[in-house]
Amino acid sequence: QVQLVESGGGSVQAGGSLRLSCAASGRTFSVYAMGWFRQAPGKEREFVATVTWGGRTLSSDSVKGRFTVSRDNAKNTVYLQMNSLKEEDTAVYYCASGRNRYASGYDLREGDYDSWGQGTRVTVSS
Numbered sequence: 024q025v026q027l028v029e030s031g032g033g034s035v036q037a038g039g040s041l042r043l044s045c046a047a048s049g050r051t052f053s054v055y056a057m058g059w060f061r062q063a064p065g066k067e068r069e070f071v072a073t074v075t076w077g078g079r080t081l082s083s084d085s086v087k088g089r090f091t092v093s094r095d096n097a098k099n100t101v102y103l104q105m106n107s108l109k110e111e112d113t114a115v116y117y118c119a120s121g122r123n124r125y126a127s128g129y130d131l132r133e134g135d136y137d138s139w140g141q142g143t144r145v146t147v148s149s
């Protein structure tokens with residue numbers, strides 16, 4: 024099982040930026056997709072962005088154009104660069120590691136992932 028540790032959360036004013044990091048250990052990082060999800064207060068956890076093992080990325084419509092997911096296989100780390108933050112981006116952000124090696128397509132559902140970080144809180148204020 025892979026261990027995932029997120030960092031980089033915090034409080035920021037609307038319009039600001041944050042960069043989340045997720046360091047992975049415990050299995051070969053480069054052959055699995057990595058994803059970011061978030062859970063706002065009182066809401067279910069939702070998909071934010073994913074990067075395939077090959078480096079292709081996909082983001083949800085709510086963050087497209089503002090958030091960028093990337094990975095550094097040499098550092099076993101996935102990133103989420105968040106720009107132009109809005110109050111509605113306030114949530115606990117979780118990174119996750121894909122269930123299948125060399126998965127084809129994009130992993131968009133929680134069930135596509137088998138390992139989760141502890142989460143990092145992001146608070147955006149006006």
